[in-house]
Amino acid sequence: MKYPKGTKPGSQKAAGIRRMKDKEVRYGSRGMTLEKDLDLANRYYLERGRAVIHKKPTPVQIVNVDYPSRNKAKISEAYFKVPSTSDYNGLYRGKYIDFEAKETRNKSRFPFINIHEHQVEHMNQCYTHGGIVFIIIKFSMYDETYLLPFEKFLHYWESFLNDGRKSIRYTDVRTDSITLKTGINPRIDYLAAVDEFYFENGD
Template identity: 80%
Template sequence: MKYPKGLRRNRINSPNGSGMPDGEVSYGSRGMTLEKDLDFTNNYYLERKKAVIHKKPTPVQIVNVDYPSRNKAKISEAYFKVPSTSDYNGIYRGRYIDFEAKETKNKTRFPFINIHDHQVEHMKQCHNSGGIVFIIIKFSSYDEAYLLPFEHFLRFWECFKNDGRKSIRYTDVRENSMLLKQSINPRIDYLSAVDEFYFENGE
């Protein structure tokens, strides 16, 4: 079932605000970065032949190479380029998947500072071509990760580009996203949210 106007979230109301009942602890990503969690998750999916999804390598511009011997080359100077596309892509259930993954320590909002125009344009092209496109946002202070569908993200982005808010409020992320289940394996089960949002009744 799809949730176009405010998504159902797998959240349990609790006094501690963590999304977990009192006494229950989420072991999903304590001490882990979002990128490492997703690497573990993608390996889990791959090993079980559920999906083929990988992180795209960051483009590097090589400036200088030393050749100490005929069969050895050593890069002595190189610079990271600005990524031209989003962080992850792959195939799931016959559909192309493309998504960004961002982590913030901010407790009240997700700033747009780390997302670039060309990345959003790339995601828009993938979305318009029928791909499954979304952003995973992790609020590290709460140890909460959310899947924000691109069509919902785009509303906030277009507002920002028209001199609106330079961030998405935490409350708006919660309202327009799906809270992702975290566990030992998979670390962040984002494909369950993909099933629920993009495939009717998860079928």
Template identity: 45%
Template sequence: MTIRYPNGKVYKRSGEMKSENKLKRQDKELSFSNRGKTLEDEINDTNIYYLNKQIAVIHKKPVPIQIVKVEYPKRSAAVIREAYFRTASTTDYNGVWNGYYIDFEAKETESKTSFPLKNMHPHQIKHMEDVTLQNGIAFTIVRFSKLDRYFVLPYTVLMSAWKEMESGGSKSIPLKVFESSTMEITPGFNPRIDYLTAIEKMIIEKE
């Protein structure tokens, strides 16, 4: 039975109000706990969870740099004053999951309608192609930061958009393509970005 106040507002028992307020606090705490974190932070946290649970071994690749100048202000501490990138980096992460080689890039965009392809680089596309040819799994995790939506973008979908751009077509991938042709990830608490569940679904659908 629904009971209303004279102004039409629904009356709620104290127990119902406490339960509702608790859920609101939990949602707020989850939101604040991830506020300020980058996509990279969230993926790193997720990878630690995977490793601790023996689900997968996936790490961020170290950036290859050549150190040119080092100073030693203290005997026990060295400070790098000058360095440069030795080679162009490939993708952000790689590792092994369930017998599969995993290799992927992580990108964020503030656009609410599309993912600009200028965020990718030709050598990254070529690297993903090489991984795919060796039966590895290559993809990009894309976060639409203004929408707080996450997608696993398969290499095949990315490659199709890239070729279209090179032929004079669109220079971005519309959000509607993500919604129809990629796997969306629902953010959670732990792991925060469970991208392997999306990859598993992608493999099942492919087979």
């Protein structure tokens, strides 16, 4: 390793530089967002015929359209709408699958402000009709990702609606979820956790 001028290899300054370099390597993979990881995983599953799961497009409300010429239209003003359903849906092993993906920088809890009531209602309807429903939660400060089955999430949500906690504690997420391991292809193999919870347990 090359050191700045006047820095001896055994000095405290050199040790600090080494720690900074190590930190750059260790945290270099954290720039990839949860959504990007899941999109790559879904493409991997699709290409190998394992599942058909897609991200739902965010609805947009168009307000103004300009027509600079007869054959051309240009959107000059539009707004993102609040999604009325969850983020991802599709088919896996003959079952409908539906899930929400959320990322938080909070170290101690997952705040319910990150999810909308109508999204929970939609997931509850899918769950009631026999779908596989869950929430994927990433605690970005720890670089840890969990699959929380909807039936376990619902317990905390109903408590929240009855003036309970406004969040799920990090420790409770760890207890009630399946940890999603990271790899290369796919980076997040969340279907392995689906197999473990929904199929290997006899569901």
